[in-house]
Amino acid sequence: MGEKMLLIAGRSTKQGVSLNVGKHSPEYQEVVTTLEMNPDDMARLGLKDGDRVRLRSKVGEVIVRCKARKPDDLPSGVAFLPFGPASTQLMGGDTAATGMPLSKNIEVEVEPVDSDQ
């Protein structure tokens, strides 16, 4: 069973560096599909580093791998994914007449994916 969380998509050093190698490079693809989570949230969901999780928003879903951050760095209930083709699958097209889709604080359901799936 999954849990509702807020997803923040943003930049990271690794994302910026691997972007220069190329968007189709394995380095970039790994960075933009690695979800950072609060370790308490991971423990509650029975997750460890490298496990697969499904993120589902109102508009789409993606499967990524999770990695723990220090609890002080990322509050419980908030997850971080480097901005890229995975995070944008979860963004809606409504901009509230501003041009800007909501790219941070996206409501998502985080659900472990069994390894045999």
Next chain:
Amino acid sequence: MTDVRVVENATCTFCGCVCDDIILTVEGDRITQAKNACTLGKAWFTEHTIEDRPVALVDGREAALQEAVEAAARILVESRFPVIYGLSDTTCEAQREAVAIADYIGANIDTTTSVCHGPSGIAFQGVGESTATLGEIKNRADLVIYWGGNPAEAHPRHFTRYSVTPKGMFVPRGRKDRTVVLVDVRRTPSARAADIFIQVKPGKDFEVLWALRALVKGRPVPSFIEEETGVPLATLQDLVERMKNCRYGVLFFGMGLTMTRGRHFNSGALLALVTDLNEYTHFVAKPVRGHGNVTGADNVLSWQTGFPFAVNFSRGFPRFNPGEFTTVDLLARGEADAALIIASDPASNFPRPAIEHLRRIPVIALDPKPTYTTDIAKVAFTTATYGINVAGTVYRMDDVPIYLRPAFPSPYPSDEEVLRAIKVRVCELLDIPLPNGKHH
């Protein structure tokens, strides 16, 4: 033996810091060292390769440059609602050509600003901007606040080159003469550079900014502000005292404000707070900008059309309307019937409904590297990289123009050259005389 050269004062165009003090070691067509560059800048230069790709692809097959120009011009001329988008990673000279094409064909033109600090642009129009150059901030600022941004990872030299550690005329001891505050929803690596870290609950920036405005004006703020925003009242009171009593304060703000609910209201609240603070001291605000020439895109569109982004020429004169003429919206609504994408990757970075429409229409893409957008393009041009292979002008995030010193030439044409060729062909097809005639 490979020729080894040193290029001094090269400019890194990876991010909006546009550091122009990079010393490059160039061996043939590879950059082997980028002295003074940050982690991101080093990757920008040393990962640069001349791609082994055709100069152009039309429908996925190799094409000569002129054939691809012809195909692109015909798509644009035959479309009823073309959109031109991107432009933040190319020179001002190329941006100007893109605006000219938009004008000639009655297109919609928009830049990555609309999914970056577009909401701040709306807020500038509504509230105003108390501004400064980064040089002024380096020499004067004794209180530096970052709000909703993570420069340690996105703009690594912002701290060391402009705002935190450098010694300045009125802050002679550098870091020791400055107080640094970070406001964010998560403790990012930037927190290590700050004296004070204030953690806000996600989505509560507006409430914190409005409470600060009330405190600056001497109005009461109820103690439940902590329950609402995660920030204790005493922390806000302390910050207000520091802001009112500094000699020169600056609020840098990032996507944490513009990409969350509230968007331009969040940026507007911050700009209004800065306006209020000028009753007490000198205070400025600057958005921290991502791409190397996104600020140039704002400037070029502003001096060519009167508006910074989201501009539509379909009636023969420029109209500005975010929400209507911003690219995410007009794609998500299924309006555009052709797209010219320059130096950006909306097929990766846009929300899903917008990408789905982009896949349905003919796309013309200009990019030095293969991207998700060049993958779906009907016409894809491989272009030379600005700053590394191409000279020209870019604007730093504080609106200071900087001229580029390229390291070595590329076999590929620049964005400017491809866009000018498309413009000339568009004018021929539409029987429009060019102003000076020399390109016809």
